[in-house]
Amino acid sequence: MVNGMKDTNGNLVVVGVQWGDEGKGKIVDVLAEHYDIVTRYQGGANAGHTVYCGGKKFVLQLVPTGILRPNKTAVIGPGVVVNPESLLEEIEQIENNGVPVGERLVVSDRAHLIMPYHRSHEVAAEEARGVGKIGTTAKGIGPTYEDKAGRRGLRTSDLRNPELFLKKCTAVLAEKDRIGTALFGGERFRGDEWVAQYYETARRIVPYLADVSAFLHVEMERGKRVLFEGAQGTLLDVDHGTYPYVTSSSAAAGGASTGSGVGPTRIGAVIGVTKAYATRVGSGPFPTEARDAAGEKLRDRGGEYGAVTGRPRRCGWFDIPAARYAARINDLAALAITKLDILDPLEEIPVGVEYEYAGRRTSDFPAETEILEKAQVHYRTVPGWRQSTVGIREFKRLPSRAQDYLRLIADEVGVEIALVSTGPEREQVIWLEQNWLCQEIALSRG
Numbered sequence: 158m159v160n161g162m163k164d165t166n167g168n169l170v171v172v173g174v175q176w177g178d179e180g181k182g183k184i185v186d187v188l189a190e191h192y193d194i195v196t197r198y199q200g201g202a203n204a205g206h207t208v209y210c211g212g213k214k215f216v217l218q219l220v221p222t223g224i225l226r227p228n229k230t231a232v233i234g235p236g237v238v239v240n241p242e243s244l245l246e247e248i249e250q251i252e253n254n255g256v257p258v259g260e261r262l263v264v265s266d267r268a269h270l271i272m273p274y275h276r277s278h279e280v281a282a283e284e285a286r287g288v289g290k291i292g293t294t295a296k297g298i299g300p301t302y303e304d305k306a307g308r309r310g311l312r313t314s315d316l317r318n319p320e321l322f323l324k325k326c327t328a329v330l331a332e333k334d335r336i337g338t339a340l341f342g343g344e345r346f347r348g349d350e351w352v353a354q355y356y357e358t359a360r361r362i363v364p365y366l367a368d369v370s371a372f373l374h375v376e377m378e379r380g381k382r383v384l385f386e387g388a389q390g391t392l393l394d395v396d397h398g399t400y401p402y403v404t405s406s407s408a409a410a411g412g413a414s415t416g417s418g419v420g421p422t423r424i425g426a427v428i429g430v431t432k433a434y435a436t437r438v439g440s441g442p443f444p445t446e447a448r449d450a451a452g453e454k455l456r457d458r459g460g461e462y463g464a465v466t467g468r469p470r471r472c473g474w475f476d477i478p479a480a481r482y483a484a485r486i487n488d489l490a491a492l493a494i495t496k497l498d499i500l501d502p503l504e505e506i507p508v509g510v511e512y513e514y515a516g517r518r519t520s521d522f523p524a525e526t527e528i529l530e531k532a533q534v535h536y537r538t539v540p541g542w543r544q545s546t547v548g549i550r551e552f553k554r555l556p557s558r559a560q561d562y563l564r565l566i567a568d569e570v571g572v573e574i575a576l577v578s579t580g581p582e583r584e585q586v587i588w589l590e591q592n593w594l595c596q597e598i599a600l601s602r603g
């Protein structure tokens with residue numbers, strides 16, 4: 158598993174290969190030791206990135222994972238949507254757990270604000286969809302991005318001036334009221350009282366605000382290394398995912414540029430995080446879903462319940478066509494494979510290698526949700542290793558069948574593996590030392 162050296166400009170995007178919850182938090186936490194700044198570029202508190210460190214469990218929603226390492230800066234980019242109340246609560250929780258935040262958190266002054274009406278709008282829209290519902294996280298993410306694209310959003314910078322905030326709010330609310338009355342039968346959004354209350358809380362994020370693009374450029378000029386932390390995953394990306402069963406932002410690596418204000422050629426390289434199997438939470442197509450006892454076993458062993466909503470995650474097998482698609486969309490230069498240990502007891506492991514639809518076999522990932530839902534998946538079944546891999550830290554110490562399984566994934570997806578995770582803890586990780594990323598990191602440390 159060797160490939161050539163890469164010029165990353167010292168920067169790296171960490172992106173989800175599947176439908177989210179791949180273990181991005183764990184991998185970002187591992188990598189963050191070797192970077193100076195961790196930047197979130199899209200999504201909001203729909204994300205839940207779980208990290209175990211110092212015997213404590215952290216579920217980071219909006220605050221970048223880098224906050225958990227001393228002397229690292231955590232940056233929330235302009236592509237993120239921010240609910241000030243939940244951001245403040247998250248900061249408080251992190252600090253209560255013994256991690257100081259203070260000036261190590263920088264929030265874009267161009268990020269859009271999630272308002273109370275975004276959440277109520279989302280809940281009503283989901284109800285109206287009935288069985289066709291997306292199964293959103295009900296955090297107001299979709300409607301906030303709708304308003305951003307509709308040019309009626311409020312931004313964090315608006316909080317700097319109370320009079321201006323009130324004025325913009327009043328104009329938006331008049332429009333919201335007209336739409337709300339038509340759609341939901343007279344729900345009233347206007348009201349000075351809640352606007353004043355919202356402002357009172359929200360203004361407390363003003364000290365964190367900055368021009369993030371300018372901040373990152375100055376830091377990069379000073380030689381600082383930036384990690385871009387994706388939320389959700391490629392198959393939930395609004396352009397490239399299983400539309401309409403997606404989130405409303407650019408979760409794939411391209412979003413790192415627009416969502417942070419750093420030009421694409423400055424960014425360097427992309428590492429894709431994927432589970433050794435597959436999960437999805439919420440509705441939408443999932444070709445390799447195991448709707449049987451084997452799927453339940455994966456859920457139980459993998460603790461596959463949403464970090465944010467607690468919903469059971471749908472579980473299934475590794476999907477080669479989907480991963481290959483994600484490799485192209487993101488130009489993946491390396492893979493981080495997580496939760497290998499969850500497969501430990503299995504006698505055999507199916508891997509989805511091809512789809513068949515209307516009598517045609519394909520390894521392409523089709524645009525149509527209907528095809529993805531109905532496609533028959535052809536599997537290659539490989540023998541399991543039936544030994545514990547928990548906490549193993551060297552590739553050569555893995556059972557040979559586990560090594561073969563990882564090689565199969567790397568070969569079929571066409572991307573080298575840089576990291577393999579063998580447990581939720583920081584230390585439970587294998588670095589593939591021949592991989593360019595490990596070499597680049599070693600060089601950067603002198």
Ligand code: GDP
Pocket residue numbers: 173177178179180181182183204205206207208209460464495496497498499578579580581
């Ligand atoms: P994210 O949203 O991509 O950061 O992923 P989540 O945190 O939502 O879900 C991943 C879950 O798997 C978390 O509970 C992690 O603690 C856990 N996890 C990550 N890597 C491993 C691993 O290698 N083995 C095991 N057993 N758990 C892991």
Ligand code: IMO
Pocket residue numbers: 173176177178179203204205206291292293294295296298299387388389390393402403404405438439440
């Ligand atoms: P992390 O960053 C998994 C899913 C929701 C729903 C769809 C749209 O932890 O990997 P939204 O509230 O975003 O409008 O919901 O996207 N979803 C996620 N699934 N991991 C996530 O984030 C997710 N964020 C959103 O379940 O199906």
Ligand code: MG
Pocket residue numbers: 177178179204205206207464
């Ligand atoms: Mg998650």
